[in-house]
Amino acid sequence: MGVWGDLTGKICLVTGASSGIGRATALALAREGATLIGVGRDRVRCERSAEAIVRDSGNYKVEFWQADLSSQEQVRVIARRLHAVYPRLDLLVNNAGARFDRHLTSSDGVEMTFALNHLGYFLLTLLLMERLRAAGRARVVNVASAAHRACPAIDFEDLNLQRGFDGRRAYAQSKLANLLFTYELARRLEGSGITANAAAPGNVLTRFALNNGLSSWLSHVAGSLRSGRLVGPCRAARTVLYLACAGDLAGKSGGYYFEEKEEHSSPASYDEAAAGRLWRASLELTGLADQSKDGRLP
Template sequence: MAKHKWTAADVPAQNGRTAVVTGANTGIGFEAAKVLAARGAAVVLAVRDTAKGKAAAEKITSASPGADVRVQRLDLSSLDSIRTAADQLRADHNRIDLLINNAGVMYTPKQTTADGFELQFGTNHLGHFAFSGLLLDMLLPVPDSRVVTVSSVGHRIRAAIHFDDLNWERSYSRVGAYGQSKLANLLFTYELQRRLSGRGKTNALAAHPGASNTELMRNMPSVPRVAANLVVPLFAQPATEGALPTLRAATDPVALGGQYYGPSGFAEGRGAPVLVRSSAQSHDAELQRRLWTVSEELTGVKFPV
């Protein structure tokens, strides 16, 4: 008998559940939000550009009339914006079932966030770390609530946590900084799950989309970007497929805390979502704890676990 390939059709009913998806105006975040809304979830598109967010919400409600889709401004490169968004979500909702940390930037030129952090580390990791910490107590009482953080195969590429220069002030590598941020996503997930263990209701999981044809590479230098635009469509899967690992981590009833989902195909580039392995470095418990402590210090956010 052929092994069942998990698809969007396997997402169970989400009626009565509230999902917050960062970066949901485009790409895999949009596709994940679209499926969750179609399955009955109340979905919040947490996005930096609210005009694009509203356009995305209209597309979702056009496809699923009656869907409950709202837009919340969130700039993950600003701790002030993160706190404002968290306060608004707390005012608008009495619970959160799914927090999907999807937004990200990739291979950006050397830039800093509003708070002086290197842009990729500050947005991809510290922004989501702070956002999760400020909202976690809204998930803790909710049965089968989940924090799903989107990492990347890039967590293996020139990836290390440069504690002596987290903001790449001495030298800068677009690839290295991206790798650091995506490794940090996994270290955060595994440490959060360790802290949640035994509480019984909330779990932390991670996913990666493989090679997906999205706007994420828009910040690459011009020559490699042109090459990527020619090559990626030949090998990458569409965003609808790239969103499946995220959706499986968020909704599969048998998914467990601390698991990592990605595509099943060659080099995890494409294919149906399955359990995958992350690097040995991502499972270093001492590294996880050290990054957690530093992240709390840098963001000023303390978790209720």
């Protein structure tokens, strides 16, 4: 049995798994025998990651699915595919995310950072809820960030951030949304056997911010180096893996963890009224409002 426990027979899905923290997480899960589904945006990186993970883990129960999770239709394709192939889902790691320095909108007309970093988590989790319930005891791990502390509150009057857009502000808001979602999900799933927790990976040397160009990525790396806490993807993935696999966390839900220890997140992240409002807004933005009303969603 390895560091994270024997995962033979466990079905695990990791988004953003073709590089960085997601790939390190996926490799560790595969090494412990999990049936692994990785999701990534770039087809070539998905193919290369699948080959490398099979080679390095000796586990052939590995597949990668290509999808841009800022697109709600592509999220739905992933969910339909999993429903068609697998009877349950034991672990969902919502990791795919990015920061966009320019104001962009998704194919659904939503500000890109919010669309990918929050609605991608929200929609995929709820669409896979039936399969999570079928596992009996399942875990949802949302990769958040200490950057949430820079956002005092969700701007519900301007979720698309059309007034004075700033990329760092948009990212901070999306990461606050991750925590509000995690805590609300944990409350709604209490007693169900499904747990939901959030991980803060810290400052990580990955491809993060490279989508904005080399200068933006270098600025991100330089800032992380100045903080004195820059770590590699494998180190950053340890907290994600702890939440995914640690036996002492069985049944524990609604927490925020950094370096494998539970911490308090910002006061704004515990605002239950804001969490409820975000949940309702997210249902509307993803077209799930009717399904929620008839009781099929938490």
